[in-house]
Structure formats: C-alpha cells, structure tokens
Amino acid sequence: xPSLKSGDLRTADVARAVGxxxxxxxxxxxxxxxxxxxRTEAGYRVYGEVHLQSARAYRSLAVGVGPVEAKKxxxxxHQAPVSRALALLDAAHALLDAERARLRQAEEAARAIxxxxxxxxxxxxxMSVSELADALGVRxxxxxxxxxxxxxxxxxxxxxxxxxxxxxxxxxxxxxxQLRKAGYRxxxxxxxxxxxxxxxxxxxxxxxxxxxxxxxxxxxxxxLQGAGALSAVLALHRRAV
Numbered sequence: 149x150p151s152l153k154s155g156d157l158r159t160a161d162v163a164r165a166v167g168x169x170x171x172x173x174x175x176x177x178x179x180x181x182x183x184x185x186x187r188t189e190a191g192y193r194v195y196g197e198v199h200l201q202s203a204r205a206y207r208s209l210a211v212g213v214g215p216v217e218a219k220k221x222x223x224x225x226h227q228a229p230v231s232r233a234l235a236l237l238d239a240a241h242a243l244l245d246a247e248r249a250r251l252r253q254a255e256e257a258a259r260a261i262x263x264x265x266x267x268x269x270x271x272x273x274x275m276s277v278s279e280l281a282d283a284l285g286v287r288x289x290x291x292x293x294x295x296x297x298x299x300x301x302x303x304x305x306x307x308x309x310x311x312x313x314x315x316x317x318x319x320x321x322x323x324x325x326q327l328r329k330a331g332y333r334x335x336x337x338x339x340x341x342x343x344x345x346x347x348x349x350x351x352x353x354x355x356x357x358x359x360x361x362x363x364x365x366x367x368x369x370x371x372l373q374g375a376g377a378l379s380a381v382l383a384l385h386r387r388a389v
Contacts, residue, residue: 157195166203173203180223181206198388201380202226208374212367213240218374225381233382237375244368247331251364254330255357274303274312283318284325291321297334299324299341323353330360 163170176182177193182202185193202222209218217240224233281288294300295311300321302311313321320341327337340356 157200159193159195162195162200162203165200166207168203168207176203176206179219180226181219183226198381198384201377201384205374205377205381208370208377209240212371212374213243221374222378222381225378226385230382233378237378240371244364244371247364248361250330251357251361254326255354274314275318276313277302277311280313280318280321284321286325294321294324297338299334299337327353327356330357332356332360 159170159173163173166173173182173195174193177185177199182195182199185195185199188194202225205225206218206222209221212218213221217236221233221236221240224236275283277288277291281291284291291300291302291311295302300313300317302313302317304310305312324337324341327340332340
C-alpha cells in the first residue's frame with residue numbers, strides 16, 4: 149500500500165499549487181497541519197498528495213474560520229478520531245449558520261427601526277443611560293463604551309450633567325445594537341455611522357448588512373472548498389492504513 153509520505157512534490161510545488169510561500173509550507177508542516185514530509189538522501193523534503201490536499205484545506209478554512217481554528221481542524225484530520233475531526237468541522241458550519249440567523253434578525257430589526265418617526269417628539273421622550281440600557285437589554289457599561297468609541301454620543305442634562313439620549317440617539321443606539329449583534333466591529337461601525345445619520349438611513353443600513361452577508365457567503369464557500377480537500381485527506385489516510 150502507498151505510504152502517506154510517498155510522492156514527488158517539492159516544497160515549491162506545494163507552495164505554487166496553493167498560492168503561498170515556500171516558508172509557509174514549511175511552517176504548516178512544523179505546526180502539524182501537514183504530516184511530516186519524507187526526506188531525500190540529501191535532506192530535501194518530498195511531499196505527496198496528502199500534503200497538497202492538507203495545504204489546500206488549510207488555505208480555504210483559514211478564510212472561512214480564521215487561521216487558528218483552521219489549523220486545529222486540519223490537524224484533527226491527521227491525529228484525532230474521525231468523529232472528533234468531523235465535529236470540529238460541523239461546529240464551524242454551525243457558527244456561520246448562527247451568524248446568518250443574526251444577520252436576518254438584524255435586517256428585520258433595522259428595517260423597522262429606520263422607519264420609526266423622530267419628528268414632533270418632546271424633550272421628555274429622551275432616555276437616561278439606565279433606561280436605554282434596559283430597553284436594549286444591555287449593560288449601562290455597554291452604552292458608555294459606545295459613547296467612548298464615538299458610536300452613540302448622548303447629550304448632557306444642562307442641570308445635572310447626566311447623560312440623556314434624545315430620540316434620534318436612541319434610534320442610533322438601537323441600530324448599533326443590532327449591527328453589533330450581527331457581528332460588526334467597532335471600527336467599521338464608527339466609519340459607517342456618519343452615513344447612517346444621513347437622510348437615506350434605511351438604504352445605508354441595508355447596504356451595510358448586505359455587505360456583511362456577502363462576506364459570510366464568501367466564508368461559507370471557502371468552508372465548502374476546505375471540506376472537499378479534507379474529504380480527500382481522509383480518503384488518503386484510509387487507503388494508507
């Protein structure tokens with residue numbers, strides 16, 4: 149039976165095939181993402197199909213779930229029981245599915261929130277930190293963090309000096325809350341909010357969420373490609389037993 153170490157691929161061949169550097173291939177072998185390579189009498193590495201498919205799996209999974217988790221998953225297909233390796237892959241799919249569900253919820257909430265009227269409101273309709281935190285289901289410290297990050301900046305009570313959120317700021321906070329739940333980080337939100345405060349707010353929010361969904365779709369496709377390469381790795385391991 150052929151060994152997993154059989155083959156005639158050089159380090160440069162694997163690097164070229166997966167679109168990375170020669171050093172990166174060596175690093176992946178060092179980290180256990182690739183099985184140990186065979187060596188020629190002169191000490192040169194010799195790779196086979198299992199190394200090529202492992203590298204392809206890692207490259208795709210790194211896009212889908214990040215490099216740390218990608219290494220863990222590919223290593224599991226070399227070392228762990230098949231059930232555990234497949235469980236890690238299932239968990240990665242589940243995380244993306246959950247992210248898609250949050251995006252759908254955010255889209256629905258943002259559409260409703262952006263349509264709320266803020267004209268003809270009274271100053272008494274404003275909310276304190278604790279009132280808004282209760283309404284959103286977050287801690288007051290979260291609102292203070294958003295304030296510090298210039299995401300939602302409240303007014304100050306002219307007498308007491310306490311934070312007060314006007315109706316427009318409450319709406320901003322609700323949209324920030326939904327986008328944060330959908331996975332948006334602070335820096336992109338900070339750049340986006342000036343546009344969200346313009347008159348075409350609903351269109352801006354929809355565009356932002358659509359961009360996020362496109363990114364999730366790209367990660368899902370990468371995960372699918374990685375799963376295909378892992379299937380080949382698994383088949384090679386089984387043939388070598």
